[in-house]
Amino acid sequence: MIVEPIIELRNIGKEYEDGFVALKDVNLEIESGKIYSLLGPSGSGKTTILQIIGGFSKPTTGSVLFEGKDIRSVDASKRQINTVFQNYGIFPHLDVYDNIAFGLVVRKLPKAEIDAAVKDALKMVRLEGFSDRDPAELSGGQRQRVAIARAIVTKPKVLLLDEPLSALDKRLRKDMQYELRELQKRLGITFIFVTHDQEEALAMSDEIFVLNDGQVLQSGTPVDIYDEPINHFVAEFIGDSNIVPGKMIADYQVEFVNRLFECADAGMRPNERVEVVLRPEDLDITTVEQGKIVVKVETQLFLGDHYEILGVDVDDNEWLIHSTNPTEEGKEVGLFFEPEDIHVMRFGESEEDFDARLEGYEEDDE
Numbered sequence: 507m508i509v510e511p512i513i514e515l516r517n518i519g520k521e522y523e524d525g526f527v528a529l530k531d532v533n534l535e536i537e538s539g540k541i542y543s544l545l546g547p548s549g550s551g552k553t554t555i556l557q558i559i560g561g562f563s564k565p566t567t568g569s570v571l572f573e574g575k576d577i578r579s580v581d582a583s584k585r586q587i588n589t590v591f592q593n594y595g596i597f598p599h600l601d602v603y604d605n606i607a608f609g610l611v612v613r614k615l616p617k618a619e620i621d622a623a624v625k626d627a628l629k630m631v632r633l634e635g636f637s638d639r640d641p642a643e644l645s646g647g648q649r650q651r652v653a654i655a656r657a658i659v660t661k662p663k664v665l666l667l668d669e670p671l672s673a674l675d676k677r678l679r680k681d682m683q684y685e686l687r688e689l690q691k692r693l694g695i696t697f698i699f700v701t702h703d704q705e706e707a708l709a710m711s712d713e714i715f716v717l718n719d720g721q722v723l724q725s726g727t728p729v730d731i732y733d734e735p736i737n738h739f740v741a742e743f744i745g746d747s748n749i750v751p752g753k754m755i756a757d758y759q760v761e762f763v764n765r766l767f768e769c770a771d772a773g774m775r776p777n778e779r780v781e782v783v784l785r786p787e788d789l790d791i792t793t794v795e796q797g798k799i800v801v802k803v804e805t806q807l808f809l810g811d812h813y814e815i816l817g818v819d820v821d822d823n824e825w826l827i828h829s830t831n832p833t834e835e836g837k838e839v840g841l842f843f844e845p846e847d848i849h850v851m852r853f854g855e856s857e858e859d860f861d862a863r864l865e866g867y868e869e870d871d872e
């Protein structure tokens with residue numbers, strides 16, 4: 507079944523007045539009813555994309571489609587898209603009720619209708635009983651919920667959230683991640699949120715767009731992006747990783763650290779230079795004899811639920827290992843991993859070519 511996207515950005519470019527190019531040929535499709543995140547380092551263009559979708563900034567090139575229609579000339583207030591801003595934008599002189607009712611009062615809706623909608627929104631964000639509070643009397647998490655209630659009260663089809671959890675402490679952030687996911691499911695509307703926190707993007711999203719330098723480098727489910735990063739930047743930005751240079755000898759055979767390994771990757775030129783990724787949690791510590799790579803343990807940190815171990819091989823490559831069992835600093839140990847734990851990346855491969863190649867050899871398997 508082909509699902510029509512609710513929002514589509516086609517070939518979006520954005521050049522600011524001072525000549526700075528913030529977005530270069532951004533293409534993305536958003537389906538109805540899912541949570542998406544725009545993930546990337548500071549300055550990568552996340553907020554610019556959100557502003558273009560929300561109608562607060564015009565793209566220099568390309569088109570913005572909402573349910574198939576170009577909305578570039580539609581005013582922000584007329585779009586069925588609302589934004590929860592980073593600073594929440596709550597009016598300090600209005601109580602919770604009036605803050606949430608604001609958008610409906612402006613639209614001059616009947617009082618009874620406003621009342622019902624505000625009560626409904628308060629219930630959705632679990633703030634029943636908070637109507638009369640002043641914003642100053644709310645915690646950070648409650649203030650954020652007021653901002654969300656105000657954004658959903660007009661029943662938009664899409665909610666844009668700019669770093670919605672960045673002002674909260676770590677504990678509350680985790681709670682709110684669960685809450686936001688639940689809320690999105692209850693409402694059934696599309697959420698697009700901006701974050702530079704990769705853990706948050708992995709935990710919350712149905713799909714992630716990874717951005718760098720005004721471009722979408724990769725899009726996909728959290729699992730796809732974690733397991734199959736397209737390039738060095740994505741592999742490093744999402745999760746911890748060991749990345750070493752290698753050579754693809756033939757399909758399913760890769761050479762790195764001067765040894766030949768069986769792997770699960772194919773579709774490259776023989777002897778092509780590649781980069782090899784091994785995630786720290788996929789490396790098991792074993793004896794020197796049984797290890798595929800031998801390292802000397804340099805440091806070991808206990809992080810509560812695992813040990814973070816740094817080992818160095820004979821060629822001076824550093825290997826980060828996550829292990830539930832401790833080892834000893836200074837000791838030589840073996841590292842064991844399975845062929846499918848190895849992920850091979852080509853230099854400069856486009857997302858289309860990467861997807862096509864992956865599909866090619868996944869079909870081979872069947």
Ligand SMILES: Nc1ncnc2c1ncn2[C@@H]1O[C@H](COP(=O)(O)OP(=O)(O)OP(=O)(O)O)[C@@H](O)[C@H]1O
Nearest residue numbers: 522524526528547548549550551552553554555702
């Ligand atoms: N009005 C403007 N004029 C010129 N350059 C701008 C303007 N607004 C943003 N930029 C630049 O565009 C780039 C992208 O900015 P944007 O705010 O979209 O990034 P971001 O990924 O959201 O970053 P952050 O995580 O720091 O908020 C940045 O280099 C920024 O300095």
